[in-house]
Amino acid sequence: GLIVAGILGSYSLGANNIGNVMGVFLSSSPFTGFQIGGLVITGTQQLFFLGAIAIGVGVITFSKPVMMTVGKGILPLTPVGAFVSVVSHAVVLFLFSSAGLQHFLLSHGLPAIPLIPVSSSQAIVGAVVGIAAMNGTRGLRQIRWGQVGGILAGWVATPVVAGVFCFVSLFVMQNVFAQKVFVPIEYELRASEMKRLEEAGLPVEELRPLLGRRIASGEVFLYQIGKRLTLEPGQDRLVLALAEVV
Structure with a gap:
């Protein structure tokens, strides 16, 4: 067992x-x-x-x-x-x-x-x-509550230490070694993406005002989509995947 x-x-x-x-x-x-x-x-x-x-x-x-x-x-x-x-x-x-x-x-x-x-x-x-x-x-x-307290302290300290270490590491990589540490992702609905969304069952007519408009944030992009129609669970990932500018 x-x-x-x-x-x-x-x-x-x-x-x-x-x-x-x-x-x-x-x-x-x-x-x-x-x-x-x-x-x-x-x-x-x-x-x-x-x-x-x-x-x-x-x-x-x-x-x-x-x-x-x-x-x-x-x-x-x-x-x-x-x-x-x-x-x-x-x-x-x-x-x-x-x-x-x-x-x-x-x-x-x-x-x-x-x-x-x-x-x-x-x-x-x-x-x-x-x-x-x-x-x-x-x-x-x-x-043994002392042991539990140590574990709780670890849960609090872990994201803080990881965040600080990551910030310092990326700062050094970017400013000392001139490495690119951030790649911005943009989203845009084009005719081909609109057709695939229509095939997936989304009412694309509501999204026409966003056609050809490039947005530099996934959160803002989904907000603009949400203002025009209600996405079912899972459809947000589909929309982001199709609209991501490669």
Whole structure:
């Protein structure tokens, strides 16, 4: 049971968090698609495969201290507790990763769960604390709150440190090494894009005022679209993909 739970947790972790590892490289990926027999391997799939290998190497080399923190540092877990916490963590990550589930909910008129990266550490720590809470005050007293406080501090510090490090690194790359660190993306609706949007079922007559108008922000572009018609979930990505000026 624990092995199955671990496999499920690893699958959900890869499905959700691979975007954090390699998603930022999609627009600059050097890989091109190729075909082996009837199997087509896209550049995106190659990029994610490389990310999966890197994640695997990280697990083998530096994962043990973090594993010990989750498994023993917060609350000693029984095999049943470990099983429940990993399955809970896996389900949460799966809910925010499954395009099939999102489509099912939308097709039945239900609110969709956004497909976004979520913190696996928050999910597993929350699950462990939830196991302790199930036993009431006695269970909560067994939690090593100092360890939990350190984890919470890490959650606050991580985006701040990453933001500062990224800013300094890009500043040096741009001003010392004269490297281009930002590529502006513009959007424009042309006749060919309007035709494809019409084929996709969008009422393009409402968008005629935007024909040939170039906009230098995806957010502003979608705002202008939203003023003229209501996009269904997923159509915003279609419009952006078609209108992006390459």
